[in-house]
Amino acid sequence: MTSFARRAERVQPSAIREFLALAGTPGITSFAGGYPDASLFPMDELRGIYDALLTAGDGSALQYTASEGLPALRALVAERLTADGMPCTADDVLITQGGQQGLDLVAKLFVDAGDVIVTERPTFLGALIAFNPCEPQYRSVPMDDGGMDVDALEEVLRTTERVKIVYTVPDFQNPTGRTMSLARRRRLVELAEEYDVVVLEDSPYRELRYEGERLPTIKSLDTTGRVIHLGSFSKILAPGLRLGWALAEPEVREKLALLKLAADTQNGTLNMRAAAAYLAQFDVEAHIAGMLPTYRHQRDLMLETMAQHFPAGITWTRAEGGLFTWVTFPEGLDLAAFQRDVLIPRAGVIVVPGAPFFSEAPEAHHARMSYSGVPDERMVAGVRAMGALLTEALA
Ligand code: PMP
Numbered sequence: 001m002t003s004f005a006r007r008a009e010r011v012q013p014s015a016i017r018e019f020l021a022l023a024g025t026p027g028i029t030s031f032a033g034g035y036p037d038a039s040l041f042p043m044d045e046l047r048g049i050y051d052a053l054l055t056a057g058d059g060s061a062l063q064y065t066a067s068e069g070l071p072a073l074r075a076l077v078a079e080r081l082t083a084d085g086m087p088c089t090a091d092d093v094l095i096t097q098g099g100q101q102g103l104d105l106v107a108k109l110f111v112d113a114g115d116v117i118v119t120e121r122p123t124f125l126g127a128l129i130a131f132n133p134c135e136p137q138y139r140s141v142p143m144d145d146g147g148m149d150v151d152a153l154e155e156v157l158r159t160t161e162r163v164k165i166v167y168t169v170p171d172f173q174n175p176t177g178r179t180m181s182l183a184r185r186r187r188l189v190e191l192a193e194e195y196d197v198v199v200l201e202d203s204p205y206r207e208l209r210y211e212g213e214r215l216p217t218i219k220s221l222d223t224t225g226r227v228i229h230l231g232s233f234s235k236i237l238a239p240g241l242r243l244g245w246a247l248a249e250p251e252v253r254e255k256l257a258l259l260k261l262a263a264d265t266q267n268g269t270l271n272m273r274a275a276a277a278y279l280a281q282f283d284v285e286a287h288i289a290g291m292l293p294t295y296r297h298q299r300d301l302m303l304e305t306m307a308q309h310f311p312a313g314i315t316w317t318r319a320e321g322g323l324f325t326w327v328t329f330p331e332g333l334d335l336a337a338f339q340r341d342v343l344i345p346r347a348g349v350i351v352v353p354g355a356p357f358f359s360e361a362p363e364a365h366h367a368r369m370s371y372s373g374v375p376d377e378r379m380v381a382g383v384r385a386m387g388a389l390l391t392e393a394l395a
Helices: 006-010 015-024 043-055 071-083 098-110 125-134 150-159 182-195 250-264 269-281 284-309 335-347 376-394
Strands: 093-096 116-121 137-144 163-168 198-202 227-232 244-247 324-328 366-370
Touching: 006 125, 015 335, 043 269, 071 093, 071 227, 071 244, 071 269, 093 098, 093 250, 098 125, 098 163, 098 198, 098 227, 098 244, 098 250, 116 125, 116 150, 137 150, 150 163, 150 182, 163 182, 182 198, 244 250, 284 324, 284 376, 335 366, 335 376
Parallel strands: 116 137, 116 163, 163 198, 198 227
Antiparallel strands: 093 244, 227 244, 324 366
16 A cells, blocks of 8 residues: 555554464463453442443433533542542543543644654553654653653753653553652653643553552642643543543643544443443442452562562562553563563463563563453462573573
8 A cells, every 4th residue: 555644654563462362362371461350340330320321211321422521420530630639620621532542632732743752761552552643753761660760851851852742651650560759740840841841641550559658640730731631440440431531721621622523522421421320329439449459469479479480680660559560681681582482382471572662762671561360370370480481591
């Protein structure tokens, strides 16, 4: 095909999709998916809600509604955001098709071809997939256990033209599990003002904190309306609902809503009605609190088993929430090749090799591993088998 638009060059199948297809096959232990644990979805409650909505008789749950989202759901989301230190009303909230659509819409709103998006190093692969059709250039900023290095960010902002967006996942980042410190959140807001850029705060794991103190969102520290905050029901209810939200200044929110209208008119009314009914009838905070011990246990088991069975020279992050640990191997070890040639054929274990999580200058000696939803015995057996193969490979 020669007639594709130029942006289609940046729409490529990811290397990850190939082996993710393996994830469901018997005999494969997957630390790759990063899906929330399906046994934690509120199935009974949702069954009752859908049943009631579809037997109500007036058809309104299947009717069109506003592009910005069902007003009742926007109001309930605004209430939760207000309680989380971001005072707002229903009007300030846009319901999106998961957090993922927020990434797509924000890039469409701000990024012309050649504009610069600054990301963390590494960053969420799905964000790069969403941004790429806008043909941005990328700069990336190193991280440590306190999140994005804001001094390095300042240097990038000082020396780079056309920066439009600084993209961050400040809470239990995908892929590293790291959280940005409060001091750095503050400094990020100052820098955004000084250099006139938008901060895109993407925080779908925020509520999955199973250890330590909750930190204020970057949006809650924003004084000039430069921060766009994205959230999602994917990790607190269920990802298949495809429900997320964007909180932004009116001028930005209105434009995002128009782009959403162009993209898909609105989210499905039935799912928005169901989520609103769930929030009105059940205690979602209790539901979230009920999930946390499971994730904490799964994290502990994975990290303890790695400590026992991985050879020296390998390090990993310890997340205080969310679903991921980021594992760093000795520099010569290419995880994509190791996985293809050794890990899959000999242990039936899959992880996500780290290279695609870099927006520039990829590094091959990392992997993202998710502990979510892996039964204990499989987790231990998988990590142990991986450790034995790594010991052999690094000997
Ligand atoms: N942002 C991050 C950092 C994510 O990890 C994910 C999904 N895993 C998303 C956004 C999008 O999720 P969803 O569209 O399901 O809300």
